[in-house]
Structures are given as structure tokens and as C-alpha cells.
Amino acid sequence: xxxxxxxxxxxxxxxxxxxxxxxxxxxxxxxxxxxxxxxxxxxxxxxxxxxxxxxxxxxxxxxxxxxxxxxxxxxxxxxxxxxxxxxxxxxxxxxxxxxxxxxxxxxxxxxxxxxxxxxxxxxxxxxxxxxxxxxxxxxxxxxxxxxxxxxxxxxxxxxxxxxxxxxxxxxxxxxxxxxxxxxxxxxxxxxxxxxxxxxxxxxxxxxxxxxxxxxxxxxxxxxxxxxxxx
Amino acid sequence: xxxxxxxxxxxxxxxxxxxxxxxxxxxxxxxxxxxxxxxxxxxxxxxxxxxxxxxxxxxxxxxxxxxxxxxxxxxxxxxxxxxxxxxxxxxxxxxxxxxxxxxxxxxxxxxxxxxxxxxxxxxxxxxxxxxxxxxxxxxxxxxxxxxxxxxxxxxxxxxxxxxxxxxxxxxxxxxxxxxxxxxxxxxxxxxxxxxxxxxxxxxxxxxxxxxxxxxxxxxxxxxxxxxxxxxxxxxxxxxxxxxxxxxxxxxxxxxxxxxxxxxxxxxxxxxxxxxxxxxxxxxxxxxxxxxxxxxxxxxxxxxxxxxxxxxxxxxxxxxxxxxxxxxxxxxxxxxxxxxxxxxxxxxxxxxxxxxxxxxxxxxxxxxxxxxxxxxxxxxxxxxxxxxxxxxxxxxxxxxxxxxxxxxxxxxxxxxxx
Numbered sequence: 001x002x003x004x005x006x007x008x009x010x011x012x013x014x015x016x017x018x019x020x021x022x023x024x025x026x027x028x029x030x031x032x033x034x035x036x037x038x039x040x041x042x043x044x045x046x047x048x049x050x051x052x053x054x055x056x057x058x059x060x061x062x063x064x065x066x067x068x069x070x071x072x073x074x075x076x077x078x079x080x081x082x083x084x085x086x087x088x089x090x091x092x093x094x095x096x097x098x099x100x101x102x103x104x105x106x107x108x109x110x111x112x113x114x115x116x117x118x119x120x121x122x123x124x125x126x127x128x129x130x131x132x133x134x135x136x137x138x139x140x141x142x143x144x145x146x147x148x149x150x151x152x153x154x155x156x157x158x159x160x161x162x163x164x165x166x167x168x169x170x171x172x173x174x175x176x177x178x179x180x181x182x183x184x185x186x187x188x189x190x191x192x193x194x195x196x197x198x199x200x201x202x203x204x205x206x207x208x209x210x211x212x213x214x215x216x217x218x219x220x221x222x223x224x225x226x227x228x229x230x
Numbered sequence: 231x232x233x234x235x236x237x238x239x240x241x242x243x244x245x246x247x248x249x250x251x252x253x254x255x256x257x258x259x260x261x262x263x264x265x266x267x268x269x270x271x272x273x274x275x276x277x278x279x280x281x282x283x284x285x286x287x288x289x290x291x292x293x294x295x296x297x298x299x300x301x302x303x304x305x306x307x308x309x310x311x312x313x314x315x316x317x318x319x320x321x322x323x324x325x326x327x328x329x330x331x332x333x334x335x336x337x338x339x340x341x342x343x344x345x346x347x348x349x350x351x352x353x354x355x356x357x358x359x360x361x362x363x364x365x366x367x368x369x370x371x372x373x374x375x376x377x378x379x380x381x382x383x384x385x386x387x388x389x390x391x392x393x394x395x396x397x398x399x400x401x402x403x404x405x406x407x408x409x410x411x412x413x414x415x416x417x418x419x420x421x422x423x424x425x426x427x428x429x430x431x432x433x434x435x436x437x438x439x440x441x442x443x444x445x446x447x448x449x450x451x452x453x454x455x456x457x458x459x460x461x462x463x464x465x466x467x468x469x470x471x472x473x474x475x476x477x478x479x480x481x482x483x484x485x486x487x488x489x490x491x492x493x494x495x496x497x498x499x500x501x502x503x504x505x506x507x508x509x510x511x512x513x514x515x516x517x518x519x520x521x522x523x524x525x526x527x528x529x530x531x532x533x534x535x536x537x538x539x540x541x542x543x544x545x546x547x548x549x550x551x552x553x554x555x556x557x558x559x560x561x562x563x564x565x566x567x568x569x570x571x572x573x574x575x576x577x578x579x580x581x582x583x584x585x586x587x588x589x590x591x592x593x594x595x596x597x598x599x600x601x602x603x604x605x606x607x608x609x610x611x612x613x614x615x616x617x618x619x620x621x622x623x624x625x626x627x628x629x630x631x632x633x634x635x636x637x638x639x640x641x642x643x644x645x646x647x
Contacts, residue, residue, distance in 0.1 A: 054556060054640045075560045082558015093644070095527045097246050107557040109235050152557065 085152025257532025262583025276514025552643025576624020
């Protein structure tokens, strides 16, 4: 359960302070697939960064289950990210020199997991990349790279996956495939997915959609979609 | 992140930028290599000097004029005129325990030997018959200076082997006359060669000396005369009995000469071979450390190179840092990663430097410089020192870049393209 209470976020720019989040109240139950949509500059990325513990809110309170995130140090936030959050980015954000296997092992290195190699290989196999584990990003297609990124996010058994425009760099067919896999895995493992997208057909795959504008949530609706890709 | 994973990550990053990593290491490589080479030269030179001193015989005591305990301003050691040839005779007559032989030594430099067209600058040593015994020298031909030659102040000469070869390359020097001029040619005498010494076999200065009776020069050269008529000398060399405590013999001699000179405080200094060796050791170590520290400067410069590249690396890999932070790396994890990378660079540079240093020292050993072979001795402590300093430099130069990397905000780092 994610619970945001009156979260604000202000950035200091050369032109003065800019309010990216303007008192957000939001609860996301475990296992929910929620899409955040909105124009660029609407605050959706800021919201995702706050939820993902990459950024601290200027004011307001943030709870994951019963834990008060606002009281955690940078060190504790890093550890928390490594344990419960999986991140998927538009530009995949794989490290250029590492093989797929090493990419997926990376989060487990920081947790000193002795079984990381097996776990990483298993995650890659689940994403249909068993034959690609020794490939580096430049030897993989865009869809494959994003699947490596998904493997990297699920290898830690995350509670929440944050996907920031996960299909932004993919064609329609690949987008559908990638989303299909992601949602299927989330449903199987009960992972919450927070999906930031500006593509309506991707957003419509989620059970719940919130729309943001000028740092406020302007719409919050459940779709009939039960999380299965048509 | 475990240290093992840290080193693995570091070596990947280092090999990914092969040329740049090599150039960065070069500074430390040269630093470590030159520290080892220069210290090996220092140590080798020291050992060479020690060997020369030991070759003189380990059983020698040297008495020089002037006191080391005298207060106030003193002249250069050996400059005081308080030691006389007569002291040598007194020491011999006294039959001091532990004293086998004693020989005076008067050094007269700046003399020219002229034989036909040949003109050679020579170092004259005024001495007497005991000199051969004291210095372990042997004659190849003729005879050495006798007591009679000393008492009569004869114009006889005994040549060191190098001088004999230089002045008489093709003939037997015995019986030949050498015209010898002093004080830039103002005074000249004709000396008759009565003997030639065997080469010592080492790099000894004895081969370059020309020996004359200690009294001869002063009987004839006004500048060297003493008003009392005594023969001034620069040094008395004492040969002590084998396996005897030199300190005790040194005390006997000091007490005896004090009484003989009728002084309360010694107006002379007795130095043993052991003391000389100690002094050489001290000087040698100082020279080695000095050479080492000069080379150490390049280690420092190498460290700056490492820091520079690490700062560039942190900037280049900002996005990587962001990704690692997002997937769970803490600030200290990131700092450790870059610190280990700097350390790994330095250690690799250090190891390469040790190899270069050992190879260089080995190649330089025996290399002729001004007709003298260079001696190099590689000491384990120089290798350990150089390597430790290189590693230390690596850590220090990695600290600041690592700290900067750990402070990067994950979001800013992720946004970086």
C-alpha cells in the first residue's frame, strides 16, 4: 500500500521556484496497475520520482505500508530502492559494457546476494532471453533491451515497479509485447505497477488511470480493464 | 557491494578505457620505477665505497690532526698542524698493545711529473717503510722507501701501478729520473724511481699515488716546513692486530699521544675503520633517501594524473551512477567503486613500475660511467616503499573524485545524457 498525503514538490530554478507537485493525495493498493498520464510538465515524472524514493518531497507525508518514508536517510532510501522498487525507463538505462546477465545481476550485487547469477539467469529466461544472456546492449534490439531492463527490475522480487514511458522508444508491435509481458509478470507476482505514459493505448492497459495537470491530479478513474492485454 | 565485486567492476572499467588507463598508470609506473632504480644506484654506490674501505683492510685506525671535541671554530679536519712524523716513531717505540704497524702520510697534491714529452699530474704521498705493511701493498719491482731514505731525505720515488704505466708505457721505470715540479712549476726536483707497486686489483686510489720519503719534501720545500723542525703529516695509519677490539686500541693510542704531545685534551682524532663504515652507511642512506624522494615527486605527479582521470571518469559516467543509485547503490557504494578504481589503477601502475625498476636496475648494473662501473643493488625495502607510496597516492587521489560521485543526486544523474 502506497499512501501520499498532501505531497508538494518545488524546484528552485533560475526563474524562481517552480511547483511540480501541488498537494497530491494518492493511495495505491498492493498489486494495482496504475497509469499516470498528462502533458509534459504536468508533474507526472516528479510524482514518479517521489514514489520511487529517488526524490524527496518538499512537504507532505509518504508511507509505504506503515513505514514513514520521509524519516529515512539517503542511505536508507538507497537500500529501500534496491529491495522493493524496480525501475524501467524509456531509454532502458542499461550500462553499455555489461552483458544482459551482468545487468540483471547488478541490483543483487548491492544486496550481496550469493545466488545472484542463478536468479539473474532465471529472470532473463522468464523474459525469453535465455539465449541472449551474454549479449551486451548494442547486440540487442530495442525490445530485447527493454526486456533486459524488466528482468533487472523483477530480479529483486520488487513490491512496486515504476515504469517511466517504458514503450516510448519502441514500435507499436514491440510495445504491446513488452507491456504484455510486464503486466503478466506483475499479475503473477502481485507487483504494483506505476506506469507513466502519454500514450492512451498504453495507459488503457492499466486498471486505474490518473491524469495530471499543473502538479494536480485532475482525474482518477478505474477502467473496466482487469489488467489483461486485449 | 563486496570488495571483490568492487575490484571486478574496477578492472572492467579500466580495461574498457585501455589506452587512457595505461597513460594514467604511466605516471605511477615511472614514479615507482625511478624510485627503485635511483635507490638501487644509491645503495650500489654505498656498497662500492664500503668495499673500497674494507679493501684498505678492516684492521686500520686513522689518526688525523685536530680534535673533534675541541670547542670553538676549527679548521677543516686535517688542516691543523699537530701531527708529526716523529709521533709515528714514538708509537712504534712504545710497542702499544694491539698496534702492529704505523705509517705516516703526508699528502702533496698539485704536483707535475715530467718524463721526456710526458707530463702527468700526480698525487704525492710522503711516507715511510711501514706503509706497505699497513696498506697491504706489494712491490712489483725494485724496493720501497727505507728508514735510511727517510732520515736522509732522499729524492727517491716509488710509483703506483697506474702512474708507472702512464709515465713509462714501454720501458722499465726503475732507475729513471722524474722531474717533479711543485707550486705550479715554481720549484722542481729530480726524483729517482726506486720501485713500482703491484696493482691492487680493485678501484683503489693507491694505484694512482706516487710515494716519496716523508721527510724529503719538507726538507726542501719551505712552505711545508715547521719552525720546530718537526715533519708535519696529514695522517697516521695504524694497522691493528687481527681480531682485536679497535676501540680499546684506539683508547691506548689516544692516551699515549696525549702524554706524548703533553696536552690535556687530544689535539688529534682517532677514527676506526668501523666508524668510517658507519659514516659511509649514514651518508649512503641519506643519499639513497634523497634520490628516492626526488623520484617520489614523480609519484606525486602520477597521483595528480590519477585524480584528474578519475574526475573525468566520474563526469563521464554520471548516468551510470544514476542508474546504479536507482537500483539500490548507496552513496558509499558509489564512493567505494571509484575509490577501488583509483586504487586498482595505482596498484597496476605500481606493479608495472616494480617490473620496470627491477629490469632497469639490472640493466644499469655494470654500466660504465666515466670509466667506473655503476653498481646497482635492488633492496626489498625500496620496492615495498615505492609500492606502498603508490597505493597510498592511489587512495588519496581517488578520495575526492569518489566523494564527488557519491554526492551526485540520483535524479540529476539519471537525467544526464
